[in-house]
Amino acid sequence: MNVEKRAKSVDLSHHLSELSKARPVSPLKGLMKYFSQPGILSLAGGLPSPAYFPVSDISANVLVPESFGLSPTEASTSLSWLWKLFSNHNANKDKTHSVTIPKYPAVEGDINLATALQYGQASAQSQLQDFLKLFISEVYRPAFEDWTVLIDTGNTDGWSRAVLTLCNPGEGVLCEEWTYPSAMASMIPFNIKPVAVAMDGLGMKSDALENLLSQWDPVLRQMPRPHVMYIVPVGQNPSGSTMSVARKKEIYDICVKYDVIIVEDDPYYFLQLGTYTFKDDRSPGATSSGKPSADESKRYISTLTPSFLNFDYEGRVIRLDTFSKTIAPGSRLGWFTCNPRFAERLERQGETTSQAPCGFGQALITKILMHWTYDGYIRWLRGLRTEYQQRRNFFVDCLAEEFHLHAVTTTAGVWEGCVVYQASSKVKKNTSITDKYSARDCTMFSFVPPTAGMFVWLRLHLDQHPSFVPGDEDTLETKLWTKLAENKVLFGPGWMFAANGMVEGSENNDSGHFRISFSNGEFADLKKAVTIFGRVIREFFQEGDL
Numbered sequence: 001m002n003v004e005k006r007a008k009s010v011d012l013s014h015h016l017s018e019l020s021k022a023r024p025v026s027p028l029k030g031l032m033k034y035f036s037q038p039g040i041l042s043l044a045g046g047l048p049s050p051a052y053f054p055v056s057d058i059s060a061n062v063l064v065p066e067s068f069g070l071s072p073t074e075a076s077t078s079l080s081w082l083w084k085l086f087s088n089h090n091a092n093k094d095k096t097h098s099v100t101i102p103k104y105p106a107v108e109g110d111i112n113l114a115t116a117l118q119y120g121q122a123s124a125q126s127q128l129q130d131f132l133k134l135f136i137s138e139v140y141r142p143a144f145e146d147w148t149v150l151i152d153t154g155n156t157d158g159w160s161r162a163v164l165t166l167c168n169p170g171e172g173v174l175c176e177e178w179t180y181p182s183a184m185a186s187m188i189p190f191n192i193k194p195v196a197v198a199m200d201g202l203g204m205k206s207d208a209l210e211n212l213l214s215q216w217d218p219v220l221r222q223m224p225r226p227h228v229m230y231i232v233p234v235g236q237n238p239s240g241s242t243m244s245v246a247r248k249k250e251i252y253d254i255c256v257k258y259d260v261i262i263v264e265d266d267p268y269y270f271l272q273l274g275t276y277t278f279k280d281d282r283s284p285g286a287t288s289s290g291k292p293s294a295d296e297s298k299r300y301i302s303t304l305t306p307s308f309l310n311f312d313y314e315g316r317v318i319r320l321d322t323f324s325k326t327i328a329p330g331s332r333l334g335w336f337t338c339n340p341r342f343a344e345r346l347e348r349q350g351e352t353t354s355q356a357p358c359g360f361g362q363a364l365i366t367k368i369l370m371h372w373t374y375d376g377y378i379r380w381l382r383g384l385r386t387e388y389q390q391r392r393n394f395f396v397d398c399l400a401e402e403f404h405l406h407a408v409t410t411t412a413g414v415w416e417g418c419v420v421y422q423a424s425s426k427v428k429k430n431t432s433i434t435d436k437y438s439a440r441d442c443t444m445f446s447f448v449p450p451t452a453g454m455f456v457w458l459r460l461h462l463d464q465h466p467s468f469v470p471g472d473e474d475t476l477e478t479k480l481w482t483k484l485a486e487n488k489v490l491f492g493p494g495w496m497f498a499a500n501g502m503v504e505g506s507e508n509n510d511s512g513h514f515r516i517s518f519s520n521g522e523f524a525d526l527k528k529a530v531t532i533f534g535r536v537i538r539e540f541f542q543e544g545d546l
Helices: 029-035 080-085 089-095 126-139 155-166 181-190 206-214 245-257 294-302 340-351 359-402 435-440 473-486 523-542
Strands: 057-063 096-102 148-152 172-176 193-197 228-231 261-265 317-322 334-338 403-409 419-425 445-447 455-460 513-517
Touching: 057 359, 096 359, 126 148, 126 294, 126 359, 148 155, 148 340, 155 181, 155 228, 155 261, 155 317, 155 334, 155 340, 172 181, 181 193, 193 206, 206 245, 245 261, 294 359, 334 340, 359 403, 359 455, 359 523, 455 473, 473 523
Parallel strands: 172 193, 172 228, 228 261, 261 317
Antiparallel strands: 057 096, 148 334, 317 334, 403 419, 419 445, 445 455, 455 513
16 A cells, blocks of 8 residues: 555554453543643642752763674674774774763753653653654554554563453464464463464465464354464564565455454564575675765665555554664663554553653663664664674574585475575594494484574474484473583573463474574674584484483
8 A cells, every 4th residue: 555645544442452441541640741831830740859869960972873884794703893992092982972861951852861760651752752753654654644652661561561452361362383482471371372373484374364264263262263463574583584575465454354453573673684695605795885874774774674564554553663672672662653542552551550661761762862863773773784694694604514504495384485404414424423323314403594583493303313203302302402501502492482382281293493592692602502502413313212
């Protein structure tokens, strides 16, 4: 749909849960709208005096938006910017700028601690609201007219609010068959259950979604047909897949047909890394053109797969964004983009729970964004993408050095349509590994290099273990995980990402996965971890007894 011909969102208030409909305006927060009126003499709230806030100002040395290059280089190492930053005095001056937030504004309307650290409404400070509205209109371009913005303390908080706003106990939520475990864990205690939809190499399958909804039997399923979807379309957690435009349109149309609300959890949206290529096959990337510019911002945005918002002409998408992956998780700051009816109910919930994100973090991030400007923040995001792309490439390069990788194209399963790398041992017969084992040349695991996000998702080929019998998958996965932990390498165990596995009494028949994060370790540590993994998994597949 052409976003220039946008209409207002349709009335979707019938999706609100009974709990959400029962939430009144917080009695105290309801007074807030009067506090900002000129000349008001407010003696109504229990607001501490800013004169007694023990902080007179906060300052930070903020990296410039161009701190990270746009051209991946083989010489780049983890935290390379830090070495450049402190390599000499002049470099330090060139790479940072100081920002200060005073207790009281020097200019009317400026960011200040007297306001930021005070009680306030469960919505963003006005300067942050203005920035986010510009950002959303330029980057996501929602297809309905009356979208609005509401802040939260990150996407997990955003999802917790959304699911309780939309779902009643005894209902289900549509989700990918492998998904973010904390999202499921936050709703299961409220007797809201995940309903897994099959995946392929692009994430949730549209035909599987259609079949599930069209054939839904409330009696057999013991719950009404789900009317809410939780989905991670970019850097899907844990698989690392990225959903295509065509697939998103198909899923959106199905959700319109069956009246489903889409909660789009998209923390990795700006870490769209592209397709992995082996080291020897890589060509030089784009080079930096210096200071941020509007033209470069537009070109960068055009390379990103569009959000569900871009196709949402009815206002049935609740998009969750966060600064956790682009600035810092400890800032505890994110935001909803949704229709105004949902935003009003979400705000009512925030008023009596988290209220608003921490004033220190909100004020500092807002100051940074205003200092960088919109184009500067886009330039920062472009540099982050390059940095994480190098980390992804380095980690997969390490796997390619440690194992023999054989590329195959799959025609079924979670990686349907993808080039899958099957890993077997590179160990020669003249090493300590036995001739019998070397002759096996078994596939120990397989993976698809992620196109976005921070994780590599490994499928363990446990049926190749010499002691394998059907049904042993859970035991073998746990045994290998434990052996790695004893050798001081921790991976995310695959079982905890299985949507069906989180429901008591359900079975997970596809055991044998690890989720491995390449986002935080130093490059030398990533290399060391892969080397240890190689030794441990070769020993594991050599064993004949449990």
